[in-house]
Amino acid sequence: MLIFAALICQAVLVGIAGFAVCTAAARWANGIVYSATAVACLTGLGIALTCLLGQTQPALALPIGIPWVGMHFRIDALAAVFLAVVNLGGAAASIFAVGYGRHEQFPQRVLPFVPAFLAAMNLVVLADDAFTFLLSWEGMSLLSWALVVSHDRTAENLRAGLIYMAMAGFGTLALLTAFAVLTGSGGDFTFAAIRAHGVSPALSGVVLWLALMGAGSKAGIFPLHAWLPLxxxxxxxxxxxxMSGVMTKVAVYGFVRIVFDLMGPVDWTLSIAVIAVGAVTALLGVLYALMQHDLKRLLAYHTVENIGIIFVGLGMALAFRSSGLAAAAALAFTAALFHVFNHSLFKSLLFFGSGAIQNATGERDMDRLGGLIRVMPQTAVAFLIGAAAISALPPLNGFASEWMIFQAAFLSAGLPQWGLRLMIPAAAAVLALSAALAAACFVKAFGITFLGRARSEAASSAKETDKASRFAMFALAAGCGVAGIAPGLYTNLLRPAVQMLTQAAMPFATLPAPLAPVAASHNTYNGLVIALCVVAAMLIVAIGMKVFANRRTRRSDTWDCGHPEANVHAQYTAGSFAQPIRRVYASIVFRAREAVHMPPPCDLAAARIETSLNDPAWILLYAPVGRAISVVSGRLNPFQHLTIRYYLGIVFVTLVVLLTVLAIWP
Incomplete structure (x- = not known):
């Protein structure tokens, strides 16, 4: 039975973690632990693909957990999709870490937690009752927190861990409340019982908002994204x-499982909130990214952007489904799930590239890099493919899934509600702007990091990364190409999950036929033809330059605003590249301010320009909450010094109040 085999894989991952606890300090442990983790994840990927190809699995109950209740597990079509995403990302990260992990300063703080983290994410997807889901969810949060603070000698990392733990606790509390409302007074926590119980229309909005806050805080939707770039x-x-390519997708799974599966029908008005939150998240995420100098922080903000794109697709699927447009709902839901898979590919690839750069140079600041294409050419090529994919450039996979989302938006004219007919095109326009800004952002990221001249000694002395890391990067790069050229291979695998939740599915794609969103008579996408056209255009340009170019060699100084300057600091920086966009958008959204410090005449000190940005989420939400918590904590501080009699009295009064509420609860 495949569900039993999947649980065995998770037990193996936990066993690998235990082995790593005992051996992490040994130099040979890195390769063995990560290789074994990759094998376990590839086995899990095979199980998921087998289920997607038609092998339905019954639920499995284990006599552990809550007494007389146990823990329930199941692989349905939706779980199989996300099980494939988790294990594909886990296998790629493990292969990358075989080489990358050798450079880890404190392997005993990282090595044991990675396989356990992967096991927890798999168990979230496999869970078939609320208790198992929340227990696995909290384990996922705690293990990822341990990895975040693995380099705990940096104050910034400790602050990141503190904020992440606070947001994780908030998200778990929201999900716990959502499941409490869904379960009601029946007391049966299994997903089958929750589906049968249903939820009243009056409470459906409460559950959706709780699911959006609980899963969205882990996924990184605005304004609950504060932990992610830290x-x-x-x-x-x-x-x-x-965390970026896989864990955020587990959070999307949590939202989809609750809202699309357990809740039942959802009123169309609630879909407006999901679409609006997704559109705002996408736009602000890419604007945040454009302002960054730290390469990994830039990539983290682009995770926020792509999570917004996914939630726009999910919101459209909710809107179409509630209005009875099953085919349009199937298209929007397929596009969202396809973008889940695509983002896991190219975002993992880009973080692998940034990790290789950091290992080679010790730097994350783009203004201290440059010229890396000469010393790390293979990493540069892989990073460029990921940058093109996330910028939604054809024929790569980012374009294919975003194109499908736009095709779903074009079907909004068939909706009977004017609110949705206005909201969906507006959200599509926001996504189009986000895609353009994302392209500009990755022109900056690749250009400042890999092109030009080295801006520091570390960049000029960098070496190419190891073979295992390069293999993992190029494997994901190949996946980006195949998913863009032949998206039907992937959308066909998504059909069972889409059929399960929307009662419809996109037309079956037969290769090499083009991908038809609704029917062959509508707009279609043929990635293979586009790829051939791109290759043909490049060959024509190359041949034309070879045949018609002047063969006389000419040498001159590189153009540098009319004044050739040998100083590497005369090059464009990340800040100067983003300055026009910062002045147009950030001055309003982020209250960006520029201060120029010009030395007086005859002073040889360098002129400086300083830029300050303010996150509106921190100003409007987190800072007031932090101040309120400080005030309340100060007022409650005297309760720490009471006698035992007062404590017993407080406990008694609290118990009476809770029993009274339970007695009058309808």
Missing amino acids: AHPAAPGHVSAL
């Missing part, structure tokens, strides 16, 4: 890839 850069490179 925690992802703090973690090691392969862990950042797991």
Whole structure:
């Protein structure tokens, strides 16, 4: 039975973690632990693909956990999709870490937690009752927190861990409340019982908002994204890839499981909130990213952007489903799930690239890099493919899934509600702007990091990364290409999950036929033709330059604003590249301010320009909450010094109040 085999894989991962606890200090442990983890994840990937190809699995109950209740596990079509995402990302990260992990300063703080972290994420997807889901969810949060603070000698990393733990606790509390409302007074925590119990229309909005806050805080939707740009850069490179490319998708799974599966029908008005939150998250995420100099922080903010794109697709699927447009709902839901898979590929690839750069140079600041394409050419090529994919450039996978989301948005004219007919095109326009800004952002990221001249000694003396890391990067790069050229291979695998939750599915794609969103008579996408056209255009340009170019060799100084300057600091920086966009958008959204410090005449000191940005989420939400917590904590401080009689009295009064509430609860 495949569900039993999947649980055996998780037990193996936990066993690998235990082995790593005992051997992490040994130099040989890194390769053995990560190789074994990769094998376990590849086995889990095979199980998921087998289920997606038609092998349905019954639920499995184990006599552990809550007495007389146990823990329930199941692989349905939706779980199989996310099980494939988790294990594909886990296998790639493990292979990358075989080489990358040799450079880890404190392997005993990282090595044992990675396989356990992967096991926890798998168990979230496999869970078939609320208790198992929340227990696994909390284990996922705690293990990822341990990885975030693995380099605990840096104050910034400790702050990232503190904020992440606070947000994780908030998210778990929201999900716990959502499951409490879904379960009601029946007391049966299994997902089958929750589906049968249903939820009243009056409470459906409460559950959706709780699920959006609980899962969204882990996924990184605005304004619950505050932990993400702090925690992802703090973690090691392969862990950042797991958190950004995999863990955020487990959070999306939690939202989909609750809202699309357990809740039942959802009113169309609630879909407006999901679409609006997704659109705002996508736009602000890419604007945040454009302002960054830290390469890993830039990538973390782009995770926020892509999570917004996914939630726009999910919101459209909710809107179409509630309005009875099953085919349109199937298209929007397929596009969202396809982008889940695509983002896990190219974001893991980009974090692998940033990890290789950090290992080679010790730097994350783009203004201290440059010229790396000469010393790390293979890493540069892999990073460029990931940058093109996340920028939604054809024929790569980012374009394919975003194109499908736009095709779903074009079907909004068939909706009977004017609110949705206005909201969905507006959200599509926001996504189009986000895609353009993302392209500009990665022109900056790749250009400042890899092109030009080295801006520091560390960049000029960098060496290419190891073979295992390069293999993992190029494997994901190949995946980005195949998913863009032949997206039907992947959308066909998504059909069972889409059929399960929308009662419809996209037309079956037969290769090499083009991908048809609704029917062959509508707009279609043929990634193979686009790829051939791109290759043909490049060959024509190359041949034309070879045949018609002047063969006389000409040498001159590189153009540098009319004044050739040997100083590497005369090059464009990340800040100067983003300055026009910062002045247009950030001055309003982030209250960006520029201060120029010009030395007086005859002073040989360098002129400086300083830029300050303010996160509106911190100003409007987190700072007031922090101040309120400080005030309340000060007022409650005297309760720490009461006698035992007062404590017993407080406990008695609290118990009476809770029993009274329970007695009058309808």
